[in-house]
Amino acid sequence: MKTNKKPWPLSTLSNARGIRQRIDTNPDFQRPAVWSKAQKQLLIDSILREYDIPKMYWRKIDEKPDRYDVVDGQQRLRAIWSFVDGEFDIPKDAEMVDGLPVAGCGYATLPDDLRVRFDQYSLDVVVLEDTDEEEVREMFLRLQNGTSLKAQEKRNAMPGEMRQFVKSLTEQQIFQKVGFTNARFTFDHVAAQLVCLEKAGEPINVKDADLNRMYRDNRQFDVQGKIAKGVLRTLNLLAEVFTDKTPELERYNVVSLYCVFSELQRLYAVNEVKQELRTWFLDFESRRRNQENLDEDQIAPEWLAYKEKISHSTDSQDSIKFRMDFLLRDLLARFPNLSLKDNQRDFTHNQRLAVFRRDQQICQVRLNCSGIRVEWDDWHCDHKTAWNNGGRTTVQNGQVSCPACNWAKGGS
Structure with missing residues (x-):
């Protein structure tokens, strides 16, 4: 991997007909835009006050013309573009910058001196070249290590x-x-x-x-x-x-x-x-x-x-x-008649449970009892029409039986 650090003025980065259209801020490893309006406003305020902004990392993916994937810095870049495009203004309670009022200003309504300052502000961009997919993903994870990325991101x-x-x-x-x-x-x-x-x-x-x-x-x-x-x-x-x-x-x-x-x-x-x-x-x-x-x-x-x-x-x-x-x-x-695949003989756990609850734990066969109440660990799920006689293994063809009655019936 080769790295090349360059200063990029915001006027160049924000040119919608120039480089902006060749920068992909959302390659598939990136998270979506999550910054709030307040976070975006704070970034713009920092730029106008000429505070340092962390450098960005881009991966160069093509030439003639150059194209880039943003590895780190997409939230900042989107906020800058959004401000230039007039999508939000500086807060109405913002303090003056070097004696010039900025409260409630958008990019187009900034005092000229501050708009020139904004345009000329340079961001440090580290361009990554000759990188493979795994290197870029590893760098992204490391760069985001201190941020509030969700686990799936x-x-x-x-x-x-x-x-x-x-x-x-x-x-x-x-x-x-x-x-x-x-x-x-x-x-x-x-x-x-x-x-x-x-x-x-x-x-x-x-x-x-x-x-x-x-x-x-x-x-x-x-x-x-x-x-x-x-x-x-x-x-x-x-x-x-x-x-x-x-x-x-x-x-x-x-x-x-x-x-x-x-x-x-x-x-x-x-x-x-x-x-x-x-x-x-x-x-x-x-x-x-x-x-x-x-x-x-x-x-x-x-x-x-x-x-x-x-x-x-x-x-x-x-x-x-x-x-x-x-x-x-x-x-x-x-759907009590829902058929099991392959004509299986044994009732599934969930079929047994459905029969057990439907019959209220009461023996329905009543050959050796008068309908006793059975416990889950001591009962048989019996075919009303015997499986040997073509009876299907469905909830509708199942019934609760105490063990004695099922054995008396022949265990069918």
């Missing part, structure tokens, strides 16, 4: 195929349907969580530390491999179900539904109910809101627990698993 600057794959996922259709914006790489953050869950094959912690580890350990991630295809398959299903903008698709709901839909595709004939899944979810959210509008002592215990899981530590394994199981159980209760 740092991950977005990491080199490797995992970062590239996660970034590509944000272009999937489902992210155009969600109820949250992509402020500060929120789409990337959620997409990274989904990849992490797919890799594990079950609910796990998807906190920042876990995502950082995934990025570091998977720089050579196979974008054509089983995990990548699994993520895309589930995101495609989500996009097929949610065909338009759905405000209910908040961040935690996208994560929860990803787990549910992934399980559906793995175990069930999802095409049987695909056209009805959006209606089911919107109804679920309506019932949830109705429960939350009740006084806390009137909310059903499971809904109260669900409320807690979507309010705190939503990225934890415990929270994700609870939400997934709750949603999947509700879905199976709505």
